[in-house]
Amino acid sequence: MYIYNEIDQQLVEDRVVQFRGQMERFLDGRLSEDDFRPLRLQNGLYTQRHSPMLRVAIPYGTLSSQQLRKLAHISRTYDRGYGHFTTRSNIQFNWVRLVDAPNILEELASVQMHAIQTSGNCIRNITSDQFAGVVADEIFDPRPYCEIVRQWSTLAPEFLFLPRKFKIAISGGVEDRAAVRLHDIGASARISADGAPGFEIFVGGGLGRTPIVGKSLKGFLPRAELLNYFDAILRVYNRYGRRDNKYKARIKILVKDLTLEGFAQEVEAEWQYSRGGPNAIPEENFSAMEAFFANPSYPPVETHDLAYREALNANKAFARWVERNVTPHSTPGYAIVTLSMKKTGTPPGDATADQMDLVANLAEKFSHREIRVSHEQNLVLPHVAQKDLLALWALANTNGLATANIGLLTDVVCCPGGDFCSLANAKSIPVAAAIQQRFDDLDYLFDLGPLELNISGCVNACGHHHIGHIGILGVDKNDEEWYQLTLGGREGHRAALGKVIGPSFAAAEIPGVIEKILETYVAIRNPDEIFIDALERVGLQPFKSAVYGEQHGQNHS
Amino acid sequence: MAKIIHNGKIVEDCWVVIASEEVGPTTAADSHRNLLLPMDAWEKCHQSLASSGKTVGVWLAPDDELAPLISHLSGIPAIGIFFPTFTDGRGYSLARLLRQRHGYRGELRAFGDILRDQVYFLHQCGFDALCLRKDQDIDDALAALNDYSWLSVAGH
Numbered sequence: 001m002y003i004y005n006e007i008d009q010q011l012v013e014d015r016v017v018q019f020r021g022q023m024e025r026f027l028d029g030r031l032s033e034d035d036f037r038p039l040r041l042q043n044g045l046y047t048q049r050h051s052p053m054l055r056v057a058i059p060y061g062t063l064s065s066q067q068l069r070k071l072a073h074i075s076r077t078y079d080r081g082y083g084h085f086t087t088r089s090n091i092q093f094n095w096v097r098l099v100d101a102p103n104i105l106e107e108l109a110s111v112q113m114h115a116i117q118t119s120g121n122c123i124r125n126i127t128s129d130q131f132a133g134v135v136a137d138e139i140f141d142p143r144p145y146c147e148i149v150r151q152w153s154t155l156a157p158e159f160l161f162l163p164r165k166f167k168i169a170i171s172g173g174v175e176d177r178a179a180v181r182l183h184d185i186g187a188s189a190r191i192s193a194d195g196a197p198g199f200e201i202f203v204g205g206g207l208g209r210t211p212i213v214g215k216s217l218k219g220f221l222p223r224a225e226l227l228n229y230f231d232a233i234l235r236v237y238n239r240y241g242r243r244d245n246k247y248k249a250r251i252k253i254l255v256k257d258l259t260l261e262g263f264a265q266e267v268e269a270e271w272q273y274s275r276g277g278p279n280a281i282p283e284e285n286f287s288a289m290e291a292f293f294a295n296p297s298y299p300p301v302e303t304h305d306l307a308y309r310e311a312l313n314a315n316k317a318f319a320r321w322v323e324r325n326v327t328p329h330s331t332p333g334y335a336i337v338t339l340s341m342k343k344t345g346t347p348p349g350d351a352t353a354d355q356m357d358l359v360a361n362l363a364e365k366f367s368h369r370e371i372r373v374s375h376e377q378n379l380v381l382p383h384v385a386q387k388d389l390l391a392l393w394a395l396a397n398t399n400g401l402a403t404a405n406i407g408l409l410t411d412v413v414c415c416p417g418g419d420f421c422s423l424a425n426a427k428s429i430p431v432a433a434a435i436q437q438r439f440d441d442l443d444y445l446f447d448l449g450p451l452e453l454n455i456s457g458c459v460n461a462c463g464h465h466h467i468g469h470i471g472i473l474g475v476d477k478n479d480e481e482w483y484q485l486t487l488g489g490r491e492g493h494r495a496a497l498g499k500v501i502g503p504s505f506a507a508a509e510i511p512g513v514i515e516k517i518l519e520t521y522v523a524i525r526n527p528d529e530i531f532i533d534a535l536e537r538v539g540l541q542p543f544k545s546a547v548y549g550e551q552h553g554q555n556h557s
Numbered sequence: 558m559a560k561i562i563h564n565g566k567i568v569e570d571c572w573v574v575i576a577s578e579e580v581g582p583t584t585a586a587d588s589h590r591n592l593l594l595p596m597d598a599w600e601k602c603h604q605s606l607a608s609s610g611k612t613v614g615v616w617l618a619p620d621d622e623l624a625p626l627i628s629h630l631s632g633i634p635a636i637g638i639f640f641p642t643f644t645d646g647r648g649y650s651l652a653r654l655l656r657q658r659h660g661y662r663g664e665l666r667a668f669g670d671i672l673r674d675q676v677y678f679l680h681q682c683g684f685d686a687l688c689l690r691k692d693q694d695i696d697d698a699l700a701a702l703n704d705y706s707w708l709s710v711a712g713h
Contacts, residue, residue, distance in 0.1 A: 007707045014705045022674060038644050039674055121644065155705070157678035158653050161646025238650045273658055 001062055001370060002147045002292045004112040011155065012109040015116055019043050020102035027099065042122060042160070044090075044115030045101050049422050054093045054101055055118040056108060060128035060146040060170070061089035061373040061380075065360040068371055070111040072356035078104050083356070084416055085341060085349040087464050088167070089127050089373045090118055094420050116154055121162045121249075123153035123234070127169045129177040130374035133293055134336055134382045136328045139189040140197055142172035144289035145226060148281065152227050159234050163241035164249035166234070167206070170199070179375065181205045181214040181495045182467060184251045185233060190220055198222045203233065203263070204255035207461035211497045212252045215260050217267065224280045225271075231279070232270035236263070296368040301333035301385050311390045318393050320442060321404040326389065329382075335389060337367075337381040338374065339396055340403040340411065344436040347429045348414040349377030358399050366392050375464075376413050378406065408445045409453055409518075410436045413464055417457030417474060418481065424457030426474025426481035431455055431510055438511035439518075448518060451531045454489070467491050469532040470517065471498040472510065483510055487517070487543055490532050501544050513547055520546040560695050562676070562687040563664070565702060567695055570688065572635060574616060574668065593637045593666075596621050603629075614664070619647035623654060630661050635686070640669035649682045656683035676701035 004012075022039050025031035031039075040046075044055035056071070063071075071091055075083045078100045079093040086092055096104065108114055117124055126146045133141040149168060153159070159166075171178035172189040180186025186202035199221050205214025221229050233251075241254045255263045274280075312319045327336040339359060342348050351359070359379055363371045366388045367381035374380055379401075384392060396402035405411045412435060415421065417428030432455055439445060454468030458475075465471030471486035483505050486498030505513055520543050525534045535543070559570045577595035591612045594603065599615040606613045615626065616637030626633065636655065638648040648667060655661040666686035667679045676687055676698050689698050 010707045011705060014707075018674075018704050035643075035672060121646075155678070157681035158649045159646065160678055161644050161649070235650050235653075239647055243645060243647075 001064055002143075002289075008151070009109075009112070012112070012114045012116070015043075015114060015155075016102060016105045016109050019105055023099070023102050038120055038161075040101075041120035042117055043101070043105065044118035045098075046119060047422065048094065048420055049418075050420065051095045052098050052101070053420070054096045054104060054115060055086070055090045056093070056113060056115045057118050057125040058089045058091060058113075058373050059150050060126050060132070060143055061130050061375070062143065063371040063373065064111075065363040065369040065371065067111045067113055068356050068360040068363070070107060070113070072353040072360070074104055074107055075356070076353040081354075082350055082352045084347070085351065085373050085377045085379070087349075087375050087377060087413060087415070087462060088125055089130075089375060090125055091373075092416070094416065119165075121164050121166075122160050123156065123162075123166045123168065126150050126153065127167070127178055127183075127375060129171045129173050130338075130372040130378075130380045131177060131327060131336055131382065132172055132372075133295060134329050134331075134334075135173055136330050137174040138172050138330065139174060139191060140172050141290070141293055142170045142178075142187075142189060143293045144286060145187070145199075145223065146170050147289055147292070148226065148285070149230065152230070156234075158231075159238060162234070162238055163243045164246060164251075166237070166251065168230075176492045176495075177374075179464075179467065179491050179495070182207060182464075182491070183214065185230065186214050187221075187226070192220050192222070196222060199226065201229065204252040204260075205495075206250055206252050207464055207466050208250070209247055209459045209461075210250070210252065211461070211466040212256075213495050213497060214252075215255070217260070217264055223286065224283070225275060227281060228274040228277065228279055229267070229271055231274060232267045235270055236266045240266070295331070296383060298331050298334055298383070298385070301387055303333040303386070305333075305387050308386055308389065315390075317397070317404070318390060320446065321393055321397075321402055322389065323446075324404045324406045324408065325402070329384075333386050335384050335386050337384045337389070337392060338406045339379045339381065339401040340405055341378050341401070342405055342411045342436070343400045343403045344410065344440055345433060346400070347416070348412050348432050351379070355399060355401060358395075359401070362392060362395060376406075376411060378411070404442060405445060407450045407452070409439050409448055409451045410445060411452075412436065413452070413454040413468065415456050415462035417455070417463075421457060421462075423460055424474060425459075425476035426457050426483065427507070428455045428457040428463060428472075428474055431472060431474075431483065431507055434507070434511050435514055438515065448521070449530050452489075452491075453514075465489070466497045467495065468498060469535070470514065475504055477504070481507060483507060485513065485547075487540055488532070488535055499540060501540055502548050516546045517543050559688070561666070562689070562695065562699055562702070564685055565699075567699055572614065572637075572666075574637060577618070591635075593635060596625065600625055616666075616668075617648075617651060619645050619651070621651075623651065623659070627659060630655075630659055630663075633661075633663055635664035635666060636661065637666040637668055637688075638684075640667060640671055643670045643672055643675055649678070652679070652682040652684055673698040673701040677704040 026036040046053045079095045084092045167183045168185045169178040169183040170187045182205045187199040201218040202214035203217040368383045372380035412432040414432045418424040453470045454465045455472040456463035456465040467489040473484045489498030561570045573589040593614045593616045603613045614635035667684045668688035
């Protein structure tokens with residue numbers, strides 16, 4: 001993991017002092033609500049339905065056990081004993097007091113964490129692949145680049161007041177687990193013909209009100225030019241992005257207005273001035289940064305572990321968990337474990353303080369003190385010896401963290417929704433709970449196979465509903481909560497946006513509707529054909545007919 | 558006279574900003590020696606005003622382009638950049654372009670909706686003169702130049 005140097009530490013401490021001053025001025029009336037809003041948002045502090053909410057950055061989803069303990073401590077001391085892991089590898093505390101926010105930031109700074117730029121019209125937390133550095137299919141580890149970009153973007157003075165928020169994701173795998181094409185900038189690891197590391201750069205992707213899959217802006221960017229090129233993109237956006245209408249202010253609209261070619265020309269012209277200049281990243285910086293992310297030295301283990309094999313045969317629950325929640329590791333004899341934060345009845349992504357402490361313990365015992373946060377809102381232990389899997393499973397299982405549902409229907413991705421968020425049109429957590437309760441049978445879930453269901457409480461799409469195989473969007477109609485269904489979204493290299501299938505539904509209807517969709521899939525699927533592939537093969541019509549009847553319903557339009 | 562922050566000190570402001578609504582700087586220009594003209598007026602009048610003994614600078618709105626100024630930069634003693642609201646960040650890029658790309662060495666001033674909270678970052682982008690919003694405490698704003706100890710100008 002990256003360890004702060006003196007400069008990083010001073011910066012977060014200075015930020016605490018600056019924010020404490022802003023809070024004092026706000027509380028004694030020297031800073032108006034309107035002036036304070038953009039300043040507090042840049043420190044992740046929102047006003048919500050019940051109480052302010054503080055969003056804390058977990059850069060590229062990497063946490064130490066010490067940091068996770070601190071988050072547990074914060075949730076116990078300043079909140080109601082839990083936190084919510086978001087779809088952008090942040091954690092949100094939903095019940096903080098305004099006056100406590102500076103103290104929380106101070107606690108965070110003591111473990112090299114912060115809430116800088118977790119909201120506001122600036123460059124947000126950098127996200128990445130939760131399996132970075134340990135997964136078998138990796139081209140190269142994206143985390144050194146994530147950290148370089150984190151340092152560049154943190155308080156980047158030129159880009160603190162952009163037209164709108166700006167999200168960057170960087171992935172290093174052959175498979176894209178960071179949804180790079182659904183970010184303002186996405187960077188995917190590539191190796192050039194002559195063997196040099198670099199990135200393909202995507203631009204203008206995003207969800208929200210106007211969902212768009214990002215387009216390839218540059219097929220190969222040498223890694224030394226990463227910051228110069230990002231500077232060029234950001235400068236073009238900062239100067240020419242629309243500021244007259246917040247719904248048209250994201251970079252995707254500028255790219256659309258200029259056309260991809262037009263936008264690329266502007267960026268190239270800007271880049272020509274900085275290319276190869278003083279801000280090109282020297283080779284030695286990469287090796288210095290890579291050293292921080294070197295994997296721990298794994299003790300050699302027996303890869304043909306007989307006890308493990310026996311446990312798999314004898315213990316069905318364990319075997320299922322291994323099938324769904326364990327990912328192959330790049331080192332033989334080791335495994336990547338995903339702890340499910342999607343137990344039925346618990347809001348997706350929520351973790352209690354006790355669970356956080358427990359995961360910190362598990363990380364210390366089994367995973368070299370390291371934890372990852374996935375954008376599907378689960379926690380990952382990246383360095384687990386295969387021989388420890390059974391013991392780990394047993395501990396996780398007794399504490400409700402071993403639901404064997406990763407990548408299955410009940411691994412619901414979900415925003416806090418109308419229960420907490422003041423932007424939401426509708427509640428999302430109860431809908432997730434109703435679906436999890438209806439489809440609680442593991443045999444059935446395993447038979448259905450990989451299936452992603454995402455729920456957002458409003459068009460801001462924090463629950464990423466557009467890229468769920470099944471997406472559910474809360475909408476408001478005459479002050480009533482309704483839910484619109486999309487089908488056909490997907491992440492990864494074949495990223496696609498789901499399509500609305502028809503008129504929306506009341507909350508109580510949703511589990512029944514999902515059931516009809518699943519029945520349709522089961523009826524039409526070929527052997528081993530997963531839900532999204534079957535759907536792409538046959539199109540929406542059979543699903544629409546199943547849900548609305550042949551006349552294609554007029555019920556709630 | 559209004560106070561501004563210039564080169565890390567609180568000083569009297571010796572410049573008069575001519576509003577863009579005025580047609581030409583004729584009336585206000587008579588009584589002042591140092592004038593910051595809006596872009597269109599500067600293009601029309603800077604030579605005649607300079608020859609009549611005035612010191613003439615220019616100020617930019619956030620959407621102004623720099624092109625008309627580039628060949629004149631070495632002769633422009635001061636350039637102002639207007640911030641209609643502090644959340645409009647275009648001026649930061651203009652400042653970076655003037656300082657880093659075009660090597661502008663004269664006074665670069667931020668004015669408009671400037672709070673103490675932006676002082677550090679404006680300075681980082683190359684503004685050496687800061688004309689704050691009227692309600693701001695200028696001593697506090699001066700202190701804000703030291704809000705952060707470590708960020709260097711070069712690498713951001």
